[in-house]
Amino acid sequence: MKAITWHGKHDVRCDTVDDPEILNPRDAIIRITSTAICGSDLHLYDGYIPAMKPGDVLGHEFMGEVVEIGGRSTLKVGQRVVVPFPIACGSCFHCGKHQYSACENANPADKQDMGREAYGEPMSGIFGYSHLTGGYSGGQAEYVRVPFSDFGPLVIPDDSIPDEKVLFLSDILPTGWMAAENCEIEPGDTVAVWGCGPVGLFAVQSAFLMGAERVIAIDHYPHRLELARGFGAETINFEESKVYEALWDMTGGIGPDASIDCVGMESHGAFADNVIDQIKASTFLGTDRPHVIRQAIMATRKGGRISMPGVYGGFADKFPIGALMEKGLTLRTGQTHVHRYTRPLYTAIAEGKIDSTFLISHRLPLHQGPVGYKNFKEQQDSWTKVVLKPGMAAAA
Amino acid sequence: MPEPQPQQFQHRQQQPNGHDDAPATSSKHLKADRSLFAESVTIQRSPGDLYAFWRDPLNLLAVMENVQSIVPIDKDRSTWTVKGPGGSHYTWVSRITHDVPGEELTWQSEPGGEVENSGRVQFLDAGRRGCVVRVTTAYDPPGGVVGRTLAKIMQREPRIQTRRDLHRLKQLMETGEIATSARNRREFAEREGDDK
Numbered sequence: 362m363k364a365i366t367w368h369g370k371h372d373v374r375c376d377t378v379d380d381p382e383i384l385n386p387r388d389a390i391i392r393i394t395s396t397a398i399c400g401s402d403l404h405l406y407d408g409y410i411p412a413m414k415p416g417d418v419l420g421h422e423f424m425g426e427v428v429e430i431g432g433r434s435t436l437k438v439g440q441r442v443v444v445p446f447p448i449a450c451g452s453c454f455h456c457g458k459h460q461y462s463a464c465e466n467a468n469p470a471d472k473q474d475m476g477r478e479a480y481g482e483p484m485s486g487i488f489g490y491s492h493l494t495g496g497y498s499g500g501q502a503e504y505v506r507v508p509f510s511d512f513g514p515l516v517i518p519d520d521s522i523p524d525e526k527v528l529f530l531s532d533i534l535p536t537g538w539m540a541a542e543n544c545e546i547e548p549g550d551t552v553a554v555w556g557c558g559p560v561g562l563f564a565v566q567s568a569f570l571m572g573a574e575r576v577i578a579i580d581h582y583p584h585r586l587e588l589a590r591g592f593g594a595e596t597i598n599f600e601e602s603k604v605y606e607a608l609w610d611m612t613g614g615i616g617p618d619a620s621i622d623c624v625g626m627e628s629h630g631a632f633a634d635n636v637i638d639q640i641k642a643s644t645f646l647g648t649d650r651p652h653v654i655r656q657a658i659m660a661t662r663k664g665g666r667i668s669m670p671g672v673y674g675g676f677a678d679k680f681p682i683g684a685l686m687e688k689g690l691t692l693r694t695g696q697t698h699v700h701r702y703t704r705p706l707y708t709a710i711a712e713g714k715i716d717s718t719f720l721i722s723h724r725l726p727l728h729q730g731p732v733g734y735k736n737f738k739e740q741q742d743s744w745t746k747v748v749l750k751p752g753m754a755a756a757a
Numbered sequence: 758m759p760e761p762q763p764q765q766f767q768h769r770q771q772q773p774n775g776h777d778d779a780p781a782t783s784s785k786h787l788k789a790d791r792s793l794f795a796e797s798v799t800i801q802r803s804p805g806d807l808y809a810f811w812r813d814p815l816n817l818l819a820v821m822e823n824v825q826s827i828v829p830i831d832k833d834r835s836t837w838t839v840k841g842p843g844g845s846h847y848t849w850v851s852r853i854t855h856d857v858p859g860e861e862l863t864w865q866s867e868p869g870g871e872v873e874n875s876g877r878v879q880f881l882d883a884g885r886r887g888c889v890v891r892v893t894t895a896y897d898p899p900g901g902v903v904g905r906t907l908a909k910i911m912q913r914e915p916r917i918q919t920r921r922d923l924h925r926l927k928q929l930m931e932t933g934e935i936a937t938s939a940r941n942r943r944e945f946a947e948r949e950g951d952d953k
Contacts, residue, residue, distance in 0.1 A: 378940075379940065379941050379944070381940045381941055382940070382941035384937055384939060384941070384942065385934040385935075385936075385937065386933065386934055387932070387933070387934060418940070433933065450928075452801065452932055453927075453931050453932075454799065454801065454886060465927065466927065466928045466932050466936060467936055468936065469935075469938050470822075470921040470922075470924040470925045470928070470935075470936070471822075471921055473920075473921070473924060474912075474917065474920075474921075486936070486938065495938045496938040497938040498938070498940045506940055506941075508936065509932070
């Protein structure tokens with residue numbers, strides 16, 4: 362089959378690789394109909410996530426048709442499914458607490474040592490996201506093997522709903538939703554959202570749906586800020602305005618009640634701390650560039666809440682732990698417990714309460730995946746979301 | 758603020774010699790040349806189920822990746838052959854020295870084996886969380902500290918293996934299968950091969 366594979370920093374290719382097969386009773390094989398490139402795939406593309414091996418198949422946002430099932434799968438051949446990006450067994454202690462991205466059974470035993478060293482405990486399995494999260498082949502391919510298929514995939518019963526309306530249930534829509542949920546928004550709240558990529562834009566929508574009175578969206582790409590404005594957010598362009606000062610003034614000298622860092626470890630901008638962090642990251646003196654979370658901690662009001670869906674992978678330098686403590690802030694974070702949200706968010710989509718298709722700027726055949734990565738990385742203003750479609754004819 | 762509830766605080770007896778409550782295997786005072794470790798895992802199954810599983814060598818072979826064979830000699834004794842670094846193998850006869858059904862087993866290698874070892878596996882009732890399976894092992898590493906370091910690099914070190922074995926046991930008992938990220942049978946076989 363054809364698959365998008367990782368070969369090193371800024372080197373992804375469309376290779377021919379062996380097809381997946383059923384290996385365990387709860388497996389299913391899915392023929393991919395739509396798969397997206399995620400902002401977090403760019404962390405792999407940029408070489409920020411360790412434990413990638415040349416030839417690894419990328420992709421954790423995908424959906425398709427069931428073509429083969431193991432003996433204990435409850436799916437049926439021919440069903441249309443969206444697959445959550447974290448792999449969860451549904452029966453361990455953490456799954457019992459609905460903390461699906463902390464599932465203890467999805468990461469193979471021999472892959473758990475690295476996570477234990479890096480984080481004190483191994484992470485769960487994630488499709489196409491390094492050997493730290495299991496080394497599973499991802500879904501930017503014609504076919505994918507899905508473990509625990511009796512638990513994870515959401516069957517889309519209504520064939521009249523197109524892929525593009527439900528594809529983002531695999532990751533970014535639940536991630537934006539959980540990001541807002543982690544802020545414990547109260548009526549009248551002002552919520553600041555750093556980063557107007559797909560997760561940030563969904564977080565803007567979700568914050569309003571949860572009762573925020575005002576949302577202030579921060580980015581430097583005019584088109585992305587315009588999309589946020591489309592949902593009623595006020596905007597700050599950090600290349601034109603001083604973010605902390607603007608937030609302070611726009612909230613009457615209180616600060617936002619809640620802040621959401623939808624940027625993570627690769628923040629943009631020529632801020633002194635960020636430039637130093639870039640030098641450190643490129644010389645291995647540090648790993649993450651935590652400009653946004655620093656600024657969020659400084660800007661959020663005393664006793665406020667911070668949600669951090671943005672991905673960080675290693676260590677942060679000059680983390681304002683004093684401000685976090687002295688201001689009595691609450692910080693919540695984590696990989697999204699996607700399985701919690703797929704059904705209710707599917708209903709919200711089917712009822713027209715949430716729109717997710719506005720994001721998609723480009724649709725490409727699978728084999729043009731490398732072009733998609735390059736442009737998603739280098740032209741972030743206009744390439745807001747890339748969907749790859751195996752079988753689609755190449756554009757002229 | 759929640760209303761404080763009336764509470765009976767239970768006084769905990771002091772440990773002998775004024776030690777803390779941490780397991781002895783976590784002690785900073787263990788000698789560096791002594792290989793003693795404990796690994797635990799919590800599994801959503803009853804102690805009875807897990808004890809019964811553990812008592813059958815064929816079951817253990819399914820989760821213990823580095824064990825090549827377990828050949829029963831009689832009710833309490835069996836010959837174990839495990840894989841070592843670089844394609845080497847080690848063999849010994851293991852004897853069950855204490856057997857409390859549903860609770861614990863202890864074992865001791867018979868003299869003359871290639872790796873002297875002894876240990877205990879406990880099946881501790883963890884209430885709604887299921888059962889804590891705790892393995893304590895003491896062994897005399899072949900090749901001493903150098904041999905153990907080599908084994909660690911080659912991922913054949915008993916502690917690493919025990920931790921993985923317990924997680925495979927957990928996966929099998931909780932999900933009915935052992936997780937693999939291989940894409941297909943060829944890749945699965947290759948990874949197994951890497952390991953031998």
